[in-house]
Amino acid sequence: MDLLAPYFERFSLSARMFYSGLLCGSTEENEHTGHLHVLRKGKLTVTRPDARPLVIDTPSIVFFPRPRLHRLHGPEEEGAELVCATIEFGAGMLNPLIASLPEPLVLPLDALPELEPTLQLLFSEAFSGLPGRQAAMDRLFEYLFVLLMRSAMKEHRIDSGVLVGLSDLRLGKAIEAMHKHPETSWSLEQLAQCAGMSRARFAAYFRQVVGMTPFDYLTDWRLGVAQTMLRNGTSLRLIAAAVGYANATALTRIFTQRIGMSPSEWLARSQLHSASDVSLSS
Template sequence: MPIAYRTSFSGKLDRLSSLIDRLRVQVSNALIDEPNNGVANLVIFTDAAGAHRLVFCPLKDEETRVFPETAPLAGEAPLVAAHITISGIGKQLINALPACISVPLSEEPYLTAVVTPLIEEATMPRCGGQAAFQRLCEVVVIRLLRHAMEEGRADTGLLNGLAHPRIAAALVAIHEAPGETWTLEKLAETAGMSRTQFAVTFKDLVGATPMGYLSNWRLDIARAELEAGRQVKSVATLCGFSSPAAFSRAFSRRFGYPPKQKRNQAA
């Protein structure tokens, strides 16, 4: 039975939704009219002419740090600032981003359309403002991901692979159907490339082999499902492992403990 891949409203392959579905965005309260002490990693600046600039420095993996990149340029003042942390399996998207993204909003109208109400919610507090601010920050992150992918802002990694139309088709196939019995040949066919061309291009762009990336994606999903309380056997099936024993071996190699231990912790 053919796999049904999600498409955008224009009918094109949706390269991001299967990952964004698994992201969890947490936003601290907006820090308005306070000196930037480097804690905020999303800042909107304004200048004397009223032009806005958005700066986002994603926190990668489990790092904690300050963000000197969010200091204002000459003539700028911070208008809104927030501290954003992102977790979940889709965190691979964030790890693929540059260390800091700076976007003059005059050059990016699609971002401006979201940032404008975000500024309103932060600077003109009303009932439900914190919830609205949280949701708008999530949309800003999504649009920054799209911006980085379309602008080719990553040298290697997941976003770089998603920016390539043929490799993107294989990546979306992996993300949408991790339990499918994928082989290198089937993934190459999905990408419309020869086996060798696909394997080499995938490794160059993504920084991992196709089957290595597939294995890691399956195990990341497996860990999340176990944390949610799902049974080991059903997780093994969901993630495409031939048996619970094969799943247990792969999981233990990757994380250093058996899946039953993670399942018991969740219980």
């Protein structure tokens, strides 16, 4: 069973390479998308408004899974050789996978041997200047993201969050059940049965591993699915039934509490941002 498949089925993954070369000096990245930076060689300093500078001096992946203002600094003389892309995986949406990742996620390339063939192709294409380079780089970054998530789950490169839960033979079954059937009125006992555990043990273990309660995760998953359906033009009445709420009013109440705005307000803002992004890229 492909435990990552539900995320890719429910949320749209999109990458766009925006920089490749030697960074001498600094550059600021925007707050509207995630960012995936691959340091090939050199020394890189990452600064953020409310955090200590992060200095990276070995070839590494630096992944900001959520929109986050940050600045990259390369030494003025020797520079830092970088390939960078924006990553949108349900941008502006409640994606529990993205929400559970550390910020930033920094992994040395020598700790990721399974990614080496793709990274070699990425670097080769980045500096080739061949026709179709942008399209090829975008797709390679999307593939790199999938490999990164696969590796993080398989090799336990992250010590908490839903990727760890998916890797757990017991919790993975309960999470899979929630993914498959968000419309079900799940009880704690039913989810515990899926995991083959007692209710008390399941509740405590889920929170310990995933970092939230089973019902908080289920709510996030349902609302993330609801956001995708809203973008696709589905009515609130049909969405409510599909994600386990009695009616559109109940869905709107939970949505507003969790997201901070009503479904209609969220959709309008989402469409406005999408139109703005298209305008800026054209």
